[in-house]
Amino acid sequence: MSASLLLLLTIGLALAGWLAGRARAWSFRSANGAQRLAALPNYHGWYVALWIAVPLLVFLALWSAFAPGLVTQAVLTDPAAANLPAFDFQRNAILAQARAVATGASGMVSHPDAAALVEPYRAAIARFRLIGILATLGIAVAAGAFAFLRLKPQFTARTKVERIVLAILLLASLVAILTTLGILASLVFETVRFFGMISPIDFLFGTHWAPDPMAAAESADGTRYGAIPLFWGTIFIGAIIAMIVAIPLGLMSAIYLTQYAKPSYRKWLKPALEILAGVPTVVYGYFAALTVAPAIRDAAQSLGVANASSESALAAGLVMGVMIIPFVSSMADDSIAAVPQAMRDGSLAMGATKSETIRRVLIPAALPGIVAGVMLAVSRAIGETMIVVMAASTAANLSANPLDSMTTVTVQIVAMLTGEGSFDHPATLSAFALGFVLFLVTLALNFVALRVVKRFREAYE
Amino acid sequence: MSDAAPLPPSRTPTRTPAFEARLKKRYRAEKRFKWLGLGAILVSVAVLLFLLTTMVVNGASGFQRAEVQVPIDFTQAGLSIDPTASDQAEIMRSLEGQGLPQVVEFFAAKSLGEQAASELSGDAWREVGTAIIDDPSLLRRTETLALPAGSDLAAGLDGEGSPQDRALAAQLKNDGKLKRAFDPGFLSRSDATDPQAVGIWGALKGSMLTMFVTLLLAFPIGVLAALYLEEYAPKNRWTDLIEVSINNLAAVPSIIFGLLGLAVFLWIFPNLRSAPLIGGMTLALMTMPVIVIAGRNAIKAVPPSIRDGALAIGASPVQVVFHHVLPLALPGILTGTIIGMARALGETAPLLMIGMRAFVATPPSGFTSPATVLPVQIFLWSDEIDRGFVARTSAAIIVLLLFLLVMNGLAIYLRNKFEKTW
Numbered sequence: 001m002s003a004s005l006l007l008l009l010t011i012g013l014a015l016a017g018w019l020a021g022r023a024r025a026w027s028f029r030s031a032n033g034a035q036r037l038a039a040l041p042n043y044h045g046w047y048v049a050l051w052i053a054v055p056l057l058v059f060l061a062l063w064s065a066f067a068p069g070l071v072t073q074a075v076l077t078d079p080a081a082a083n084l085p086a087f088d089f090q091r092n093a094i095l096a097q098a099r100a101v102a103t104g105a106s107g108m109v110s111h112p113d114a115a116a117l118v119e120p121y122r123a124a125i126a127r128f129r130l131i132g133i134l135a136t137l138g139i140a141v142a143a144g145a146f147a148f149l150r151l152k153p154q155f156t157a158r159t160k161v162e163r164i165v166l167a168i169l170l171l172a173s174l175v176a177i178l179t180t181l182g183i184l185a186s187l188v189f190e191t192v193r194f195f196g197m198i199s200p201i202d203f204l205f206g207t208h209w210a211p212d213p214m215a216a217a218e219s220a221d222g223t224r225y226g227a228i229p230l231f232w233g234t235i236f237i238g239a240i241i242a243m244i245v246a247i248p249l250g251l252m253s254a255i256y257l258t259q260y261a262k263p264s265y266r267k268w269l270k271p272a273l274e275i276l277a278g279v280p281t282v283v284y285g286y287f288a289a290l291t292v293a294p295a296i297r298d299a300a301q302s303l304g305v306a307n308a309s310s311e312s313a314l315a316a317g318l319v320m321g322v323m324i325i326p327f328v329s330s331m332a333d334d335s336i337a338a339v340p341q342a343m344r345d346g347s348l349a350m351g352a353t354k355s356e357t358i359r360r361v362l363i364p365a366a367l368p369g370i371v372a373g374v375m376l377a378v379s380r381a382i383g384e385t386m387i388v389v390m391a392a393s394t395a396a397n398l399s400a401n402p403l404d405s406m407t408t409v410t411v412q413i414v415a416m417l418t419g420e421g422s423f424d425h426p427a428t429l430s431a432f433a434l435g436f437v438l439f440l441v442t443l444a445l446n447f448v449a450l451r452v453v454k455r456f457r458e459a460y461e
Numbered sequence: 462m463s464d465a466a467p468l469p470p471s472r473t474p475t476r477t478p479a480f481e482a483r484l485k486k487r488y489r490a491e492k493r494f495k496w497l498g499l500g501a502i503l504v505s506v507a508v509l510l511f512l513l514t515t516m517v518v519n520g521a522s523g524f525q526r527a528e529v530q531v532p533i534d535f536t537q538a539g540l541s542i543d544p545t546a547s548d549q550a551e552i553m554r555s556l557e558g559q560g561l562p563q564v565v566e567f568f569a570a571k572s573l574g575e576q577a578a579s580e581l582s583g584d585a586w587r588e589v590g591t592a593i594i595d596d597p598s599l600l601r602r603t604e605t606l607a608l609p610a611g612s613d614l615a616a617g618l619d620g621e622g623s624p625q626d627r628a629l630a631a632q633l634k635n636d637g638k639l640k641r642a643f644d645p646g647f648l649s650r651s652d653a654t655d656p657q658a659v660g661i662w663g664a665l666k667g668s669m670l671t672m673f674v675t676l677l678l679a680f681p682i683g684v685l686a687a688l689y690l691e692e693y694a695p696k697n698r699w700t701d702l703i704e705v706s707i708n709n710l711a712a713v714p715s716i717i718f719g720l721l722g723l724a725v726f727l728w729i730f731p732n733l734r735s736a737p738l739i740g741g742m743t744l745a746l747m748t749m750p751v752i753v754i755a756g757r758n759a760i761k762a763v764p765p766s767i768r769d770g771a772l773a774i775g776a777s778p779v780q781v782v783f784h785h786v787l788p789l790a791l792p793g794i795l796t797g798t799i800i801g802m803a804r805a806l807g808e809t810a811p812l813l814m815i816g817m818r819a820f821v822a823t824p825p826s827g828f829t830s831p832a833t834v835l836p837v838q839i840f841l842w843s844d845e846i847d848r849g850f851v852a853r854t855s856a857a858i859i860v861l862l863l864f865l866l867v868m869n870g871l872a873i874y875l876r877n878k879f880e881k882t883w
Contacts, residue, residue: 004828065729099732162779166693172685173694173703176753179746180706183717186724249501256498271873272506278869279512280807282836283858286843287512290519290851325505353487355494376712383714385810386836390843410716410810417723417814435720439713446712 003064005129006136010060013140014053020144021048021151028153039157047157050164051147052140059139063132071124072099078120084113187439190423190432197426198225203433209396209412211427213419220426227434229396233406237317237388238381241402245321246377250328251370255358257329258336277326285390288319293391300403311393314402320387324377331376335369335453336362372449379445383438385410409434516855516862523856526644526657527615528607529581529633531569533589535600538564542597553590562586565608577633580626582609584658607642609657612849614639621848647856651824652838656849659842661857663824667737667817667832668806670825674741675748675805680798682745683752684787687794690753691760692782711750718747719814727815735816738828743811748801755797759790792879799872803865809836835861 022045029037072095075081084091097114102121151157195203197220206226215221253273257266293315300308339362347357363370393405394415416431423429540559542552565586570578585608592606593599616622617630618639633639650660686707694700722743726733733739763786771781812818817837825832833841835857842854 068730068732096732158777162777165779166689169685169689169693172682173689173753175682175746176686176703176707176710176750179710179721179749182725183713183721186721187717190724249505252498252501253505256495256502260495260498269502269506272509273502275869276505276509278803278807278865279509280809280836280861280865282807282809282839283512283516283862286839286854286858287515289843291515322505322508353491355491356487358494379712380714383716385714385716386840389810390840410714413716413720414810414813417720418818432720432724435717439717442712442714443709446709450708 003060006056006060006063006132009133009136010053010056010140013056013136013144014049017052017140017144017147018045018049020148021045024148024151025157028151032153035153038154039159043157043161044151044155046161047151048144048147050161052144054164054168055139055143056136059135063135067128067132071121071128074124074127075117075120078117078124080116080120183439187432187436190429191436194426194429194433197429198222203227203430207398209407211416211430213416213425213427215427225426225430227409227437229398230407230409230412230434231437232398233313233392233396234382234408234410236400236402236406237313237392237408238320238384239378241314241317242321242324242381243374243378245318246324246328246381247374249321250325250377251332253325254329254332254336258333259354259358259362273326273329276322279323281323281384281386282390284319284323285386285388288315288387288391292319296403305403308403309393309405311391311405312403313392313406316388316391317402319391320381320384323384323387324381327380328373328377331373332366332370335366335373338369339365368452368455372452375445375449375452379442379449382408383410383442385414389414409438413438513862516858518855519852520855520857520859521852522641523852523854523859524643524647525641526647527610527618527630528640528642529569529573529577529610529614530605530638531565531581531608532572532603532605533565533568534603535593536602538600540564540593540600542593542600549591549594552594553587556590556593557586561590565589569608573633573638577614577629580611580614580629582611582655582657584653584655585609610639612655612657612847615657615849619848647853648860651822652820652833652841653822656845656847656853659850659853661835661838661860663821664833664835664838664857665860666824667740667821668834668836670737670828670832671740671744671812671834672802672806674738674828675744676798676802678742678745679748679752679801683749683798683801684756684794686749687753687756687760688782688787691757692786693778707750707753710746711754714810715747715808716810716814718743719811721746722811722815733829735819735821735831735833736829737825737832737834739815740812740817740832740834741828743815744805744808747808747811748805751801751804752794752798755800756790756794759793759797760786762793763789792875796872796875799868799875803868803872806868807836807861807865809840812837813840835864 022041025037025039025041025044029041075095075098076084084094094111094114094117097111098117098121101114101118102125199222202222203225204227206223207228208223208226209229210224212221212224257270257273261269293310293312296312296315296318297308297310300312343361343365344357347361348354352360388408388411392407392411394407394411395405396412397404397406399406413431413434416428416434419428538561540556540561542555566578566581569581569585588608589606592604610618613622613626614630614633617626617628618634618641620627630639647660648665649662650658651663653659686703690700690703690707694703722739726739726742730739767785767789768781771785772778776784812834817833818841819831819833820841821831821833839854839857839861842850842857
């Protein structure tokens with residue numbers, strides 16, 4: 001835990017800097033009491049503290065990322081490391097074992113080579129911890145002294161502090177861009193590697209999905225990586241079955257809640273719907289696998305379907321539809337509420353009944369918003385993981401029968417990445433390619449939906 | 462002038478029989494439509510109630526376990542507590558060395574019969590050991606202890622399993638030696654291979670550590686970003702880009718964040734696989750956009766007159782925001798944060814990606830030790846073949862749902878308490 005030690009050290013040093021800067025400002029004030037300081041003493045303190053804390057935090061982040069690598073490098077130069085096997089996997093296992101013992105995470109070594117490395121590891125860790133502490137102190141003293149020496153009665157500490165604060169605010173908002181870039185970079189990088197082994201044509205247009213993680217990585221068979229059955233399964237479960245459940249139920253719930261329900265009912269029914277949205281998807285998945293799927297299988301068997309699967313697309317789709325209901329309902333709620341009251345009153349004044357008003361006036365007027373809501377719901381359904389992981393199967397099937405077992409993109413991502421596969425194998429890398437496709441599709445759906453909503457809202461303003 | 466002029470042929474009376482029939486039909490359609498709406502919402506609520514009832518009915522027995530009453534005469538056993546031992550684990554080892562497992566098995570066989578004794582849970586002696594450590598005077602008397610039965614016997618008690626198990630369980634039950642009892646250890650133990658011996662404390666602690674990291678990262682970054690975008694950001698291409706990426710991140714499937722964590726965080730920190738630190742960082746990226754969006758709405762709701770008033774008496778823009786706007790917006794931001802954290806608490810898929818699905822039998826000791834979290838534990842148990850895990854899984858789900866209920870309740874309470882109209 002050397003990172004938390006350095007963090008505590010940083011906080012302590014920044015506090016010391018704050019006190020020193022403030023004391024300095026007070027001494028200016030008492031030295032020439034007639035003359036006002038350009039900033040309050042607290043701001044002098046903050047100025048020094050920020051000058052110490054910000055560089056230290058940057059250093060700490062870099063250090064905790066690179067120090068373990070440096071430690072390993074140091075250990076590898078040790079003579080005891082000379083007779084390590086060159087084979088990468090085994091070598092890493094031995095190193096990991098020695099490190100675990102050296103840091104006290106485990107008490108035993110099973111490999112004789114690892115035992116020899118424990119002491120070098122311990123020494124290297126201690127050495128780098130010392131280097132880390134010394135570097136922290138050095139940076140703190142240098143930055144703190146620089147800031148401290150700039151303090152003067154005329155020093156505009158507040159302006160300087162506020163400039164730093166604004167920079168920190170800007171950095172915080174840049175995290176969102178960095179995350180997006182991180183997602184894109186990690187997906188694109190691995191996807192390109194995947195397409196180096198498997199042709200994109202095979203992947204996007206092939207109809208046979210049966211990756212073999214045991215096959216040699218170099219001679220991967222492109223015909224086993226056809227993702228069409230996965231895309232079909234995803235669309236069938238997420239965009240067809242789930243929406244058949246979610247759209248009517250969600251839309252009618254929203255209509256009832258906004259147009260018919262008494263306020264006292266609405267007060268109870270709306271939170272009840274919101275609870276549906278708050279249930280974790282792993283609970284839905286368990287419900288689907290434990291209760292819904294067997295019930296559907298039994299029902300199908302009693303109707304005379306011979307080979308009804310216990311992992312049917314129907315079970316996953318139904319439960320996913322239930323999960324999406326509150327989402328569709330609240331989107332429809334918003335867009336119906338956005339229709340001007342005058343349109344509704346006009347229709348009622350012409351003698352239309354309430355339901356005619358809703359069907360002929362409100363729904364058509366709210367349609368863009370409802371369509372956008374449905375698109376967002378689809379994007380959420382096809383990205384949903386746990387329900388399908390637990391209730392759908394891993395067997396890829398290109399079929400239109402809802403009682404068949406099917407698999408989806410997210411199921412395959414989980415299946416490919418939770419095995420023991422290495423990152424040089426197309427079966428593992430295919431997960432990133434699937435993730436990339438998923439990312440692009442959901443992005444497109446969200447983008448179009450948000451555009452539609454934006455345009456629709458402007459229509460009545 | 463006295464007679465009413467006959468109606469012109471174009472103005473036929475409105476209330477003709479055909480009109481009445483049409484009107485009736487329209488009213489029927491109206492009623493049907495209304496009932497359809499009510500039906501839709503009732504179906505949704507019914508599904509929710511069905512889900513909750515299933516979990517509670519299944520999970521109620523998950524807080525229990527099958528226990529066997531075993532009288533043990535410790536005076537005969539000749540056990541002693543090692544006075545030099547410094548901690549519990551060492552005392553336990555010394556008791557094991559003195560033959561505690563055999564002692565337990567001997568007395569079990571004596572009171573229950575050979576067959577039943579072999580059906581005792583393999584970890585039963587550990588509970589005896591813990592009881593001895595808690596109360597050393599036990600070693601000087603005879604005590605009847607309730608010990609966990611093995612999974613076969615537990616299944617037999619539930620009317621499942623092989624006929625022999627069922628017969629044995631029925632016989633023991635008639636003798637009053639086998640019964641289901643509330644199992645306080647379910648909340649204080651960790652994962653195990655035997656459903657009789659599992660607990661959720663390890664997963665709960667992992668969840669808490671992960672949530673702590675998430676909060677520590679997502680809250681400051683989210684609030685600061687919201688402040689920047691709402692209060693200072695100039696309207697230009699850069700801020701548009703930030704805004705678009707925040708809105709998109711809020712809608713990106715969670716599994717994509719798992720892929721990011723796997724490819725980036727585990728590439729930087731390869732030794733921290735399945736650690737709460739990495740899980741927390743991954744979930745923080747997912748939660749941050751939620752907090753930014755909630756924070757911006759809360760900040761937007763603070764009336765401009767407050768800013769103008771502060772500026773008018775000489776506060777700088779930064780002072781306005783940190784002394785006036787932020788305190789007023791904080792309840793709204795906190796509500797959004799709690800909702801985002803509740804979502805992160807129930808999240809499973811991204812944590813599967815970064816390897817938190819490993820079997821972890823000891824509670825995590827810190828942010829960098831291997832851990833699992835409650836939803837992942839539920840997922841792992843749902844995969845187990847042993848029937849005993851069904852009840853345990855549902856019990857864990859009840860605990861998870863209770864936590865979420867408390868968090869959402871807190872958010873609603875905060876919203877109602879601090880809701881202000883200026």
